[in-house]
Amino acid sequence: MTAIRSVVLGCGSYLPRQILTNAELAARVDTSDEWIVQRTGIKQRHIAAEGEFTSHLAINAARAALADAGIDAQSIDLIVLATSTPDNTFPATAVAVQNALGIHHGAAFDLQAVCSGFIFGLASADNFLRSGAFKRALVIGAETFSRILDWNDRATCVLFGDGAGAIVLEAQPQPGESSDRGILTTHLRSDGRHQSKLYVDGGPSSTGTVGHLRMEGREVFKHAVGMITDVIVDAFQKTGTTADDIDWFVPHQANKRIIDASAHKLHIAPQKVVLTVDQHGNTSAASIPLALTVAVRDGRVKKGDLVLLEAMGGGFTWGSALLRW
């Protein structure tokens, strides 16, 4: 039996030039490099320059992914851009990316699932590709969280950073087995009972302002590992795979302690875990494609490798994706 799979053709990323270190943050709020590293694993984060928007980061990441794939932008007929920090309330930042790439056919839209945005975007694009509606998709995660942080709130401003990552997917016929290349399974979940634990206190319909990020960090932490591991177990069960089969675990990069605890609970060996939270901080929807690109470029993730992705964030939303590179 054959199956249409969404196969990865390439990936790319972009980070703003400016780096903000823990020491620099400690000069602004009552915190320390020691506290941030010990509690989160974060050492630095990138911050978008004035006038540098989410679309600019996304366009750079998309161009890098297209170059890596070795394909012409004109062959892309779907762009899904996951972001919680769009350039404007509307139109979608995805159409700015589409226009900058000179694409005037197909469809482009934004998707909002906060830190789980890339997984939700991947699952959406995968379903469109497998249905035959589109042939080649760009899935992008791009954020400028620096614009929605309360820089006086030490409990949140030390955690996040800006950046973008993208992958190119193509619908390809595969044998229909777990040894196929491409996305093998995705699992998405949400539970709105947790809305007030991680949210932004503004918006076009409520306050008419952009607002600032608010988080009950300990509450998010408490739920994170259980939710993450649940959807990963779903992915293992659906595909008949186990932690031993995984070549690389590329989790959402929010906190090293959450990542370590999730890997430990699932019996995923530490050397299989891709970590970038130390360098990027939490870049929300951008964190997974940023980490993936690092691991592909440094030669860790290779064609044929089984790669496990997961994310959890505001909403709460959470999800997993298992794919063969």
Ligand code: UT7
């Ligand atoms: O992307 C998806 C969503 N986000 C997450 O996954 C984040 C989940 N949560 C976390 O990662 C952690 O809860 C944090 C890193 C946010 C916080 O770590 P924690 O170990 O849960 O610390 P805490 O919130 O329990 O705070 C411990 C102490 C508090 O002081 P007291 O009450 O014990 O005196 C805080 O006021 O640390 C204090 N604190 C800080 N101290 C220095 C909070 N932020 C800071 C800071 N520097 N930046």
